[in-house]
Amino acid sequence: MTSRVLVLGGTAWLGRAVVRAALSRGHEVTAFARGESGTVPEGATFVPGDREQPASYDELGGGEWDLVVDLARQPGQVRSALAALSSRALHWAFISSCSVYADQSRPDADERARRLRPVAGDVIGPEDYGAGKVACEIACESARGKDVLLVRSGLIVGRGDPSDRFGYWPSRFALATEDGRPVLVPGASAQHFQAIHVDDLAAWIVEAGLRGVTGPFNTSGPVTTLADLLDTSARVAGFTGERVALGDEALLAAGIAETMGPDSMPMWVHDAEWAGFFARDVSAARREGLTCRPLAESVADALDWERHLGLARTGRRTGLDRARELAIVEGRSAPRGART
Ligand SMILES: NC(=O)c1ccc[n+]([C@@H]2O[C@H](COP(=O)([O-])OP(=O)(O)OC[C@H]3O[C@@H](n4cnc5c(N)ncnc54)[C@H](OP(=O)(O)O)[C@@H]3O)[C@@H](O)[C@H]2O)c1
Structure with a gap:
């Protein structure tokens, strides 16, 4: 069955792979970005817009989506996207990171491990990457409760x-x-x-996202x-x-x-x-079909x-x-x- 997938991003590395994975499964894909990082793969509809200007989401029109995949690093962009689009999305996946965890010393830790304190503000610098992703996750949870897939990725290759x-x-x-x-x-x-290979991760994001898998998942090999x-x-x-x-x-x-x-x-x-x-525990994602x-x-x-x-x-x-x-x-x- 053809689904409608919106990728917030899609012009850079993982985002392009997510677009390709969705297209190869026969889905209708829209990618929303400025276009500064590159182009979107052929077959997707590109809608240009700057997420620092929340009104730009209007360019997407009034449709609904089976899955929205957000690749942002900036909490302000995540909040504005949720405010503009969440009510029109059946499923929502946020691409987070294993950098959200407060303790990186213990091997085999699973998703119950404590997160960093979220960083305040809409715009964060690279030094606050992990705490910024925590703020993004919290924004998703505030807007959608448990109804969001949090993809805590390890090293992507x-x-x-x-x-x-x-x-x-x-x-x-x-x-x-x-x-x-x-x-x-x-x-x-x-x-x-x-x-984890970028295409293995992208395939799982699309498949698990459209299947309605929710909650936080460490995703790596x-x-x-x-x-x-x-x-x-x-x-x-x-x-x-x-x-x-x-x-x-x-x-x-x-x-x-x-x-x-x-x-x-x-x-x-x-x-x-x-x-x-x-050395993160990835058994939960494997139980939900992640293969590497x-x-x-x-x-x-x-x-x-x-x-x-x-x-x-x-x-x-x-x-x-x-x-x-x-x-x-x-x-x-x-x-x-x-x-x-
Ligand atoms: N690399 C790793 O090992 C690793 C590990 C864990 C998690 N991650 C996560 O994986 C994701 C990687 O994504 P990626 O490879 O696609 O690259 P990225 O550089 O993180 O992607 C950013 C996307 O957002 C768009 N964007 C940035 N600013 C924007 C704005 N103001 N308005 C609209 N769009 C904007 C960019 O497109 P334009 O510039 O064209 O607007 C681009 O498509 C990130 O979420 C990262 O945190 C990566």
Whole structure:
């Protein structure tokens, strides 16, 4: 049966995947955004509008929707959308994040874990991302009671990833396969790791949303280890060379950051307060039909994307430039953030 799906977003990464997932299931899809992040996939109706101007929702006309999917980060945008559209939506899904949780230290925590205190105000900065998502969730609960699907996603990966995080490892092993030099890796590779492919997440959002599934759900893949991610990335990239493992203290002494950002070891977690970040309990979403492709398939997809961007590119949003990495491997000092 054809359903009417409204995506608030749809011009960026996950939003485009949600639009594609709904179109591929035969649904009628409208995407509402400014159009600054990109275009909507062919087959969807694009309605331009700026959510900072609440009157712009009028551009959507007077229709009704079987499912509204909201990808916003700004509490003010979430409130204005609910005020304008909630009464005309059978089901509502808000794309939240596992960053809503107050305690990231404990592995295997489920959706009953305490949330951060919500941040006040309509517009938040990136430093308040998790507390802002809590404010967005509370806005959804205030407007719709229990009748809302809260998608608390973990790390999203795959083709088109704008964050440069997950793709670093297959990309780096592939580059080292070409240049024949070693790869620097974190020694503490027994730590947890967990991620979800963007298309697996998008498919579940559409299917669970239209089925009327409600409540909060951690959505990510099965918990594995950073060692598994490194081994899988090396295998997919065809890398059989040398890995140079540095312990936590040596990495910190070299000025390398944890998890993300320039000059970091992507997904390496040293801080015990974040030891549970890549190990959320996702069994509730699995019971509601969430399925995830094998890690190797996500790695292969990310590697294709990295090849498209260029394996040797410098100035990644996350990870080390190759010259800086090799300088550390060879014990030479390299200025922090050095670029070639
Ligand atoms: N990446 C991860 O690992 C991860 C993990 C957990 C959760 N998440 C969540 O997953 C979602 C990712 O969404 P995404 O990839 O589609 O990218 P995004 O950059 O978060 O999407 C923002 C969307 O909202 C639209 N938008 C922004 N400001 C707007 C405005 N003033 N008026 C109208 N539309 C506006 C953007 O389109 P225009 O710019 O064209 O207007 C874009 O389509 C986010 O909710 C994020 O918090 C991500």
